Amino acid sequence: MNNEFNYSVVILGSTSGIVRATAHAYAEAGYALVLAARDDEENKILAADIRVRYGVTCHALHFDGADAASHPKFVTDCEAALGTNPTGLILGFGYMAEQEKAQRDVTEVQAMVDVNLTGAISILERFAAVFEERGSGFMGVLSSVAGERGKQSNYIYGATKAGLTCYLEGLRVRLFKANVTVTTIQPGFVDTKMTYGLPLPGPLVATPEQAGRAIFKAVSKGQDEAYVLFFWRYIMLIIKAIPRWQFKKMSM
Ligand SMILES: NC(=O)c1ccc[n+]([C@@H]2O[C@H](COP(=O)([O-])OP(=O)(O)OC[C@H]3O[C@@H](n4cnc5c(N)ncnc54)[C@H](OP(=O)(O)O)[C@@H]3O)[C@@H](O)[C@H]2O)c1
Known part of the structure; x- marks a missing residue:
């Protein structure tokens, strides 16, 4: 590991x-990394690329967010790979089914709940216990503005993110006493495969690189909450202020 203070992060x-x-932003700052994903081939390529570009330690570990039974072993695998428990954690996995498909097919609803809510809570609780016992750590978790008000276009996905945001609110209060920060990230629209093909208004869409830098900055400062592009805070204030009688007539 080549960073002066031996900082490390599980992604x-x-x-x-x-x-x-976001992983690139941490690597650029000299953190040792564990990259965790379902797609082992792709993950190994990403880790090798980071090692070459930044000269940092970067491990690739298999991780399935929906497989809660595997999470305790994953935590010990991270410790074994890094030689110590990580300084912090970024949680960004998520699943958004098509709204109309989820309205018809409860297995799509279950998949979103399993990944965005049950899976996230399962792994966050495992690392929360580690950080709480140590008395230090950080957690940056990607939720969504979709969880701030239910819209007809994606209220089922939004419901899972609302649950996650509420969970993080309570976790933050608990871990504050143990010197552990919890940052809820509300990305707004970001140009990724999740939003590919959706009719998004261009000026409101951030690049993944903008998002990565904003997440690194907000989590490093220990912010409670962060929007990738600052104006989303005001957009959401306006959306939440629309009276229900009027909101019902809108087609958002
Ligand atoms: N893009 C946006 O505008 C936007 C807005 C608000 C919130 N977000 C949130 O930001 C996060 C990142 O999304 P993104 O936009 O970067 O989309 P993305 O490129 O589609 O990434 C979603 C990731 O979640 C992973 N994933 C899904 N199910 C998983 C599971 N069971 N176990 C482990 N990994 C799993 C996917 O892995 P595979 O490659 O294996 O499928 C993929 O890497 C998500 O939580 C999303 O809800 C995105």
Whole structure:
């Protein structure tokens, strides 16, 4: 490991567009990394690329967010790979089914709950216990503005992210006493495979690189909450202020 203070971070969902860019921001700052994803081939390529570009330690470990039974072993695998428990954690894996498909097919609803809520809570609780016992650490977790108000276009995915945001609020209060920060990231629209083909308004869309830099900055400062592009905070304030009688007539 080549960073002066031996900082390290576990990056969950490293094949995601946003998370990949976040991993680069951590590597650039000299952190040792564990990249964790389902796609082992892709993950190994990402880790090799980071080692070559930044000269940092970067391990590729298999991780399935929906397989909660495997999470305790994953935590010990991270410790074995790094030689110590990580300084912090970034959680970016997530699944967004098509809204209309989820309305018809409950297996799509279950898949979103398993990944975005049950899986996230399962792995966060494992690392929360480690960081709490040590009395230090950071967690940056990608939720969504979709969880701030239910919209007809994606309220089922939004419901899973609302649950995650609520969970993080409570986890933050618990871990504050143990000197562990919890940052809820609300990315807004980011140009990734998750949003590919959706009719998004160009000026409101961030690049994955913008998102990666913003996440690194917000988590490093220990912010409670962060939007990738600052104006999303105001957009969401306006959306949340629309009275229900009017919101019902809108087609968002
Ligand atoms: N893009 C946006 O506008 C936007 C907005 C708000 C919030 N977000 C959130 O930001 C996060 C990253 O999304 P993204 O935009 O970067 O999309 P993305 O490129 O589609 O990434 C989603 C990632 O989640 C991983 N994943 C899904 N199920 C998993 C599981 N069971 N175990 C482990 N990994 C799993 C995927 O892995 P595979 O490659 O194996 O499928 C993929 O790497 C997500 O939590 C998303 O909800 C994105």
